[in-house]
Amino acid sequence: MLSTYLDLFLAFFIPNIIGYGGGPAIIPLIEAQVIGQYGWMNAQEFAEVLALGNALPSPIATKMAGYIGYQIAGLPGAGIAVFATVAPSLMLMISALSLLYKFRHSPRVKALSQWVLPVIAALMMILSAKLIHSGSSIGWPHFVILVAVSGLLLERLKCHPTLVIVAGLIYGALFLG
Amino acid sequence: MIPLVHQEVVQRYQWMDDDEFSNTLAIGNTLPGPIATKMAGYIGYKTGGIIGCLLAVIATVVPLVLVMILALTTLNKFKDLPWVAGMAKGVVPVVCWMMIKLTWDFMKKGQVAIGLVYSSVLIGLCLALILLAGINAGIIVATVLVFAALKPVSSKPGKAANP
Numbered sequence: 001m002l003s004t005y006l007d008l009f010l011a012f013f014i015p016n017i018i019g020y021g022g023g024p025a026i027i028p029l030i031e032a033q034v035i036g037q038y039g040w041m042n043a044q045e046f047a048e049v050l051a052l053g054n055a056l057p058s059p060i061a062t063k064m065a066g067y068i069g070y071q072i073a074g075l076p077g078a079g080i081a082v083f084a085t086v087a088p089s090l091m092l093m094i095s096a097l098s099l100l101y102k103f104r105h106s107p108r109v110k111a112l113s114q115w116v117l118p119v120i121a122a123l124m125m126i127l128s129a130k131l132i133h134s135g136s137s138i139g140w141p142h143f144v145i146l147v148a149v150s151g152l153l154l155e156r157l158k159c160h161p162t163l164v165i166v167a168g169l170i171y172g173a174l175f176l177g
Numbered sequence: 178m179i180p181l182v183h184q185e186v187v188q189r190y191q192w193m194d195d196d197e198f199s200n201t202l203a204i205g206n207t208l209p210g211p212i213a214t215k216m217a218g219y220i221g222y223k224t225g226g227i228i229g230c231l232l233a234v235i236a237t238v239v240p241l242v243l244v245m246i247l248a249l250t251t252l253n254k255f256k257d258l259p260w261v262a263g264m265a266k267g268v269v270p271v272v273c274w275m276m277i278k279l280t281w282d283f284m285k286k287g288q289v290a291i292g293l294v295y296s297s298v299l300i301g302l303c304l305a306l307i308l309l310a311g312i313n314a315g316i317i318v319a320t321v322l323v324f325a326a327l328k329p330v331s332s333k334p335g336k337a338a339n340p
Contacts, residue, residue: 015315016209016210017209017210020209026210032314032315044265048269049245050275051272056245058178062211062214062237062238062241062242063242067242067246078242082238085210085211086214089208089210090215090219094222101200103207105203106207109206111328112322114291114325116321116322117287118297118303119318119321120287120318121284122303122307123303123314125280125304126307127276128280132273134269135273143270146267150270150273154274164271168268169268172268173263173264174260176262176263176264177259177260177261
């Protein structure tokens, strides 16, 4: 059990300590740990977590950590995963505030969040391919319709992501059961 | 999220003024990880010490984590029902679209930030290292971060001298 806790800590500590580039950048980094490194979930399960995570407010990183931690090791697991997500950078911020204050407009810090963007794009590409592979198991006609309608609703009609996720759930309950 | 926090912290409770809030945000952004919890934790610490820090982080994190756990464990519990299994499947294509869109957004942002040539080479290199050489994604990201932090800063020579 202790080694599971340690694994959980590392699985969420690592993505968050290299997590530059904004909120969603963390998604493929968590996936690399949870699916790639530890094999705790498959793509379908990860997609379900992402779906609900995107349908609910507040940061995606802590929601994913809390749920995945719970799945692996119950409530203590959820606590450890959230702690690994939140605590390291927060403690650094509180303890090294005056040092960080000098860096707050530094071009080097800006370079961190800039150069990581293409790397995250590549990781997201790979994750998208995995999700497409898993999602297309419902048959290509259903899959293509759902992807196209999601795109239309989100980008053209500017629907809220929560509504589109709910629409996917309803479509699934009616036609994919 | 940040504008909402600003409204509560600066306008409603007046724990900080505008300048202090934007400095805290800038300092938070020098560190990795989610910004919302860094802001909550720091403002909580400043206003109410360790207890304040813990309470602010708990308030930010716990409610939605509980909703996630409840909703997903319920879903998993009833997965034997065909229509529940259908719901789980129906949501994957929606997530596929969201990830494709995010991929596209990050490609565009990367291109704007460091230029088409560098960003394309970096994407190609990452794909090759991960898919062909099986290198761990975390190691690649960490390497790029170290490179970005150490590379000479060309623009604004005045600031470049200041490490």
